[in-house]
Amino acid sequence: MKRLYFVFAAFLVASMVLAACGTAATPTASAPATQAPATQAPATQAPATQAPAAAVPAVCSTDAGGCAVFKPDQTIKIGMGAPMTGDNAAFGTDISQAGKLAVSDAGKFQGFSFELDAQDDGGTGEGGAAVANKFVADPQVVAIEGHIFSGATAAAIPIYEPKNIPMMSPSATNPTLTTTGSKVFNRNVFTDGKQGKFDAEYLYNTLKITDLAVMHDGSAYGQGIAQVVNDSFKALGGNVVAFQAITPGESDYSAVLADVASKKPGAIYYGGYTAEAVILVNEMKAAGLGSAIFFSDDGIYGQDFLDRTKANGEGVYATSAPLPPESPAKTTFDAAYLAAYGTAAGKLSTYTWNAYDAAAVLIKDIESVAVLGGDGNLYIPRAALVAAVRATKDYQGISGVITCDPTGECSASNPILNEVKNGGWIVVP
Amino acid sequence: MPSAKAPARRVSTYKIVQTVLGILFAGYLLWRLYVVFIGNPAYGSDTWARFIISGVILGSVYALIAIGYTLVYGILRMINFAHGDIMMIGAFGGYFVFEALKAIPAPTLTDPKFTFSDAHPIIAVLLAFIVGSSIAALSGFFLEKIAYRPLRGAPRLVPLISAIGASIFLENAGQLLFGTQRRDYANPLILTRGDGWNLPIGGATVILPYTGVLTLVVSILLMVGLYLLVMRTRLGRSMRAVAENKQVAALMGIDVDGIISRTFIISGALAGAAGVMWGIHLGLVYYYVGFLPGIKAFTAAVLGGIGSVPGAMLGGLFLGLVESLGPAILGISFQLKDVIAFAILVLVLIFRPTGIVGEVLTEEKV
Numbered sequence: 163m164k165r166l167y168f169v170f171a172a173f174l175v176a177s178m179v180l181a182a183c184g185t186a187a188t189p190t191a192s193a194p195a196t197q198a199p200a201t202q203a204p205a206t207q208a209p210a211t212q213a214p215a216a217a218v219p220a221v222c223s224t225d226a227g228g229c230a231v232f233k234p235d236q237t238i239k240i241g242m243g244a245p246m247t248g249d250n251a252a253f254g255t256d257i258s259q260a261g262k263l264a265v266s267d268a269g270k271f272q273g274f275s276f277e278l279d280a281q282d283d284g285g286t287g288e289g290g291a292a293v294a295n296k297f298v299a300d301p302q303v304v305a306i307e308g309h310i311f312s313g314a315t316a317a318a319i320p321i322y323e324p325k326n327i328p329m330m331s332p333s334a335t336n337p338t339l340t341t342t343g344s345k346v347f348n349r350n351v352f353t354d355g356k357q358g359k360f361d362a363e364y365l366y367n368t369l370k371i372t373d374l375a376v377m378h379d380g381s382a383y384g385q386g387i388a389q390v391v392n393d394s395f396k397a398l399g400g401n402v403v404a405f406q407a408i409t410p411g412e413s414d415y416s417a418v419l420a421d422v423a424s425k426k427p428g429a430i431y432y433g434g435y436t437a438e439a440v441i442l443v444n445e446m447k448a449a450g451l452g453s454a455i456f457f458s459d460d461g462i463y464g465q466d467f468l469d470r471t472k473a474n475g476e477g478v479y480a481t482s483a484p485l486p487p488e489s490p491a492k493t494t495f496d497a498a499y500l501a502a503y504g505t506a507a508g509k510l511s512t513y514t515w516n517a518y519d520a521a522a523v524l525i526k527d528i529e530s531v532a533v534l535g536g537d538g539n540l541y542i543p544r545a546a547l548v549a550a551v552r553a554t555k556d557y558q559g560i561s562g563v564i565t566c567d568p569t570g571e572c573s574a575s576n577p578i579l580n581e582v583k584n585g586g587w588i589v590v591p
Numbered sequence: 592m593p594s595a596k597a598p599a600r601r602v603s604t605y606k607i608v609q610t611v612l613g614i615l616f617a618g619y620l621l622w623r624l625y626v627v628f629i630g631n632p633a634y635g636s637d638t639w640a641r642f643i644i645s646g647v648i649l650g651s652v653y654a655l656i657a658i659g660y661t662l663v664y665g666i667l668r669m670i671n672f673a674h675g676d677i678m679m680i681g682a683f684g685g686y687f688v689f690e691a692l693k694a695i696p697a698p699t700l701t702d703p704k705f706t707f708s709d710a711h712p713i714i715a716v717l718l719a720f721i722v723g724s725s726i727a728a729l730s731g732f733f734l735e736k737i738a739y740r741p742l743r744g745a746p747r748l749v750p751l752i753s754a755i756g757a758s759i760f761l762e763n764a765g766q767l768l769f770g771t772q773r774r775d776y777a778n779p780l781i782l783t784r785g786d787g788w789n790l791p792i793g794g795a796t797v798i799l800p801y802t803g804v805l806t807l808v809v810s811i812l813l814m815v816g817l818y819l820l821v822m823r824t825r826l827g828r829s830m831r832a833v834a835e836n837k838q839v840a841a842l843m844g845i846d847v848d849g850i851i852s853r854t855f856i857i858s859g860a861l862a863g864a865a866g867v868m869w870g871i872h873l874g875l876v877y878y879y880v881g882f883l884p885g886i887k888a889f890t891a892a893v894l895g896g897i898g899s900v901p902g903a904m905l906g907g908l909f910l911g912l913v914e915s916l917g918p919a920i921l922g923i924s925f926q927l928k929d930v931i932a933f934a935i936l937v938l939v940l941i942f943r944p945t946g947i948v949g950e951v952l953t954e955e956k957v
Binding site for chain 2: 251445474
């Protein structure tokens with residue numbers, strides 16, 4: 163009897179699982195199908211019905227993506243997917259704050275105001291896809307600043323692509339993001355290809371490291387840059403003695419560090435973010451790596467790393483986005499940022515100025531393609547906007563001149579190197 | 592009956608599969624051990640010492656948490672999935688004690704930045720353990736009262752679902768109360784993480800961290816204390832009686848509900864102590880800190896034989912060592928250490944379904 167009961171329970175569980183899969187699969191499969199007409203309906207059908215009134219600009223009927231329509235009381239939304247909670251929240255907070263300042267500086271356009279809608283994607287691929295699906299379902303979102311982390315960005319690009327929503331990321335540095343032929347993705351930041359090569363050269367040429375251990379957290383960003391460093395360091399003639407991945411989110415990495423220590427590396431290169439880097443740095447000494455240099459990427463740079471490593475962090479190297487040259491625009495922005503949020507610009511992350519520029523470029527491009535219709539509505543042709551963002555040329559931003567190449571790389575800047583000295587990040591000349 | 596024949600044949604094929612798997616696995620393990628130690632030694636003795644230190648310390652924390660799973664399972668035949676989150680509550684209890692003590696200045700002539708916890712580390716650590724354990728014990732008590740007691744007598748799946756719900760509730764409550772940021776444990780100066788005794792092993796210095804030794808000593812003391820409690824006291828006898836048979840225990844005049852409450856208090860206190868150790872040794876606490884250790888400790892409890900206290904202790908230590916030594920011996924990436932741990936769980940369950948020292952359950956208990 164009891165056995166029968168269990169068999170029945172097992173069936174029940176199995177059927178529940180199957181049912182759950184079934185119901186979960188149906189909406190995802192049908193959602194794009196039902197949403198696509200819903201969002202495009204005003205764009206594709208509107209010209210047909212309203213054309214006689216001559217209210218709708220002609221460009222809407224020829225634009226491949228149709229037009230986003232704004233009634234006089236609606237705001238033009240720029241979406242942002244960023245880690246707003248959790249270990250890496252500092253990046254999302256900083257970048258969204260800078261973006262919001264750009265939005266408020268832009269003021270009103272033809273009586274319409276802009277809005278930055280920052281949503282939490284946790285920096286993960288799943289989160290990035292979820293946020294992207296939310297944005298494409300919102301007809302008021304015309305452009306995306308972001309996403310912030312490479313993994314989330316990679317998941318989001320294919321969702322924006324068919325909807326003609328252009329992106330401008332101030333911080334997603336994974337090299338492969340621009341090699342897939344995406345027409346919507348652009349970034350005004352250097353790539354990890356550049357960053358990794360720079361790091362490997364500094365380790366080999368300046369620090370005279372011959373035996374390097376490379377570690378990463380398995381994320382699109384961390385593994386990507388670790389691979390570049392690995393390859394470039396070997397190409398320079400160096401010796402990579404260990405290439406280890408760690409599981410992000412754990413609290414103890416002493417075993418893997420002991421393994422790395424047994425290979426006696428002169429330095430560890432870590433590709434990843436602050437949360438795990440802090441644990442690694444704090445445990446290095448006990449694992450027998452007291453004399454090895456810890457060298458990492460722009461994912462660990464920031465105040466958070468210093469607060470949580472304290473004395474253990476001394477002598478750690480990390481690359482970061484370069485500080486922008488001094489200019490009146492930067493001085494004004496820095497003062498506004500400090501006044502609005504109580505922290506100095508660039509303290510939470512170094513993407514502050516990039517973030518401002520990315521939002522400002524998107525707003526400028528939206529303004530350049532938007533057309534005020536005869537009915538008082540604002541029409542933004544989506545495909546034209548995608549092309550306009552890619553065609554950005556000689557835009558003078560705070561971080562420098564922004565010119566996008568045909569693949570969507572809009573930054574000419576190089577990473578800079580920082581070292582922790584006396585509890586603060588010091589730029590290494 | 593035809594059904595009587597079928598199981599008999601199934602058992603024999605199962606036995607064959609079992610034996611073949613056993614020979615294959617043992618052969619592979621022996622070959623790997625030969626390669627790693629004799630054929631092509633990958634590590635010096637200093638590295639092995641580091642692996643063992645890391646594994647034993649982590650294992651002792653797993654063991655302490657695993658005891659909570661096993662105690663509750665022994666008495667209620669249910670898995671308390673919220674146990675890891677009770678550990679998180681204990682870890683936060685200790686965190687706030689250290690934060691409070693850090694705020695009390697106790698300047699000396701040599702160091703004006705000295706605080707109370709630096710000056711009296713024993714009192715500070717003791718206080719952290721007492722507060723952390725008490726809060727966790729209290730949470731365990733209310734958890735049982737709210738989430739499990741109303742479901743006493745319901746089918747076994749029902750309290751299991753309630754446990755998962757309680758776990759999610761506690762995690763989210765922690766997130767609301769303490770935020771999502773990881774926080775650093777403010778250890779007393781003498782327990783600075785990463786400091787320890789320098790042992791000369793194999794031509795290198797291996798650091799035996801103070802925090803790790805503290806963790807190990809405290810968890811051994813607590814385990815011995817628990818063993819004595821279960822085996823030598825009146826309460827322990829009642830607990831064993833309730834675990835054996837609730838109805839008969841009630842007939843003998845034992846307050847079954849009271850014993851169940853006390854079991855949750857004890858397992859909560861142990862989880863709280865484990866949480867404080869986790870904080871002192873590894874340093875970071877946040878709302879999700881209990882999840883992974885909770886799952887690992889559950890694995891350890893099953894590995895050792897769920898329902899058995901010595902089994903949980905052994906299972907915890909075994910799992911800790913497998914996690915640090917497994918990838919090294921098998922020569923694969925450390926990212927796969929959980930795969931090894933769970934593969935070993937599967938193997939143990941194939942060969943000894945009751946765990947390493949598990950009891951053979953009577954049909955009625957099952």
